[in-house]
Amino acid sequence: MGRATLTNSDLAELLAVEAESAKMPLQKALRRASRRALMWEEEAAALLEQGRSLTELTAVGPYLEKFLTRWIEDPLRVPQRPNIRRQFLTVTEARTILAKQPAWLRSVKGDLQMHTTWSDGEGSIAEMADAAIERGYEYIAITDHSKGLKIAGGINEDQLQHQADEIEMVNDRCRNGCVEPVSGRGHNLIVLRSIELNLNPRGEGDMDERALRRLDLVLGCFHSALRPKDDQTGRYLAALRNPTIHILGHPRGRVYNFRLGLAADWPRVFGLAAQLDKAVEIDAYPDRQDLNLDLIKLAKQAGCRISFGTDSHGPSQLRFMEYAAAAALKAGVRTDRILNFMSAGDLLFWARTVRESARRAA
16 A cells, blocks of 8 residues: 555644744744645656656745755644634645536526725726636625724725726626726626625624615625624624625635634524525635635525625635635536626626615514
8 A cells, every 4th residue: 555645634633733832933934834835736756756856846945845845755643723723624635526526517607706906905996807708707896994904904985986987887898898808798897886895793794784785785794802702693793784785795704823712503694694595605715715615514404695706905816716716616506606607797686685675673
């Protein structure tokens, strides 16, 4: 029997474990490489077998290359991953999953979370739109942070209205064929007006509801009090009952090897989302991947809708869609429960229906 080959996922864990006993600055380098291992586009073991340098991998210099080479050539037993690093796909794992159903990723029609220079993103609305057209998308949602999250450059109601003017300009340009798409679709990309609404632990947003009602979609997210260990079910139920919200974004608030995220009675949370016909997000940013696989399966069982968002902060990060798509495919979620498989018209109809239902129930 041949020796086991360590995967990038295994190496990410070994790097994180090694960091726990290392001193600075090595500790920082090990932790950074552990995170970047989730995004290595080739398996490190395959590079070594081809006689290539592991320094081709991001965040790997000559010193860390020695660690990786030793582990690959004389494989260690990889310890069980703690919850703070559990169920994070590497991009190579995601691509292996997606390769089993090639049409799955190609059928994704849009991306429902991204940031621009209006808040903490690096790309303009036009640049994000151009990148989406290159991917053949029908729509994207611009979800810059709202005003309460000052650390991320959150925008206020006046800025949100000025952003609407820019979105309309980009939509006019797209209607006139701004970029030739790679695929046969994408000529008529629609940029949706949206926001990542900052929620307090009571499920309340930080923006005037009149401004939110002018948006196509509202993504609600918690950004504070994310380390309590006790049950936080109440804040999720309150957020879902907030009439302005369509999608509950990165629900647990977990971050790879940094923050475990919140605990809740998830079947109850997902059950209310299904009852209200609201969606919960799989945030595809490699460090988040939230919902994780176990929670995606619970959401599927509850019958609630799922939304994919890359949480992109620049045009190149739209590629992160692979993580969300692969996780949903692995969990067996049906396409008719995923917002991103809807046409733009159907998506907007759903959003209006959710808003009208919430208004009637208020």
